[in-house]
Amino acid sequence: MHFTRAIVRPPARSFAGGLSSALEGPPDINQALVQHAGYVAALRDCGLQVTRLAPDAAYPDGTFVEDTAILTGRGAILTRPGAPSREGEVRSMAECLRNFYADLRGIAAPGTVDGGDICEADGHFLIGVSGRTNEDGAHQLAEHLGRLGYTSSIIDIRANPALLHLKSGIAYLGDGVWVADGGIQNDLRFQGCVNARDLILVPPSEAYAANCVRVNDAILVAAGYPQMSAALEKRGCRVVHLEMSEFRKMDGGLSCLSLRF
């Protein structure tokens, strides 16, 4: 898919008050802002026009905008995030998306969906049922996607506590190429999504780097994961390394910092 736009939201001063299981200490907000600026610059280098939402201290996790909506070529679906502290993040995203989407749907209670659990591969959507996305939300989303003319399948990742979201463990890079960390590869194979030839297997020591993003001709990947980086470069990809240490401390990966469309 060719992207022309992205939506981001720089971290708020309250960033360190967000949800985290990482046990890596509190993030430094000033460093996080520098890393976020680097991320935005990378998106612009890929040709994207970037819309910046205002940081809101009431939502310390609000910088992880990917969790608040699913954007497709035919319409957008606002989520209902699974963490109660994040529910309100959707309001400002809805306002923003009205500028771009005539067809804007939503997930209703008791359903919950986090965008990080949704992985699109050439018009087919994998929907992860996780600690954040529940079965009701997954089915509502599948129905919305079906009405928009897309297919989907649901993968339950709750048995894998290392994964906050489906995309914590997998990425689709286009042209049939998948990235997956070892804990989830068999689930994907079971779903018939991937075969050994088009799978880049992420070593356990570099599991965080499984959350990488294809943006037009580039793959954005977290800096500091040499094996992952080498595997991508071997395939002839243009690899852009981004410092993510402060977002990692808050369980956030590369994909969650933007919505791309």
Ligand code: CIR
């Ligand atoms: C949270 O726990 O909700 C945030 N601290 C991190 C969200 C990361 N989002 C993502 O991976 N899609």
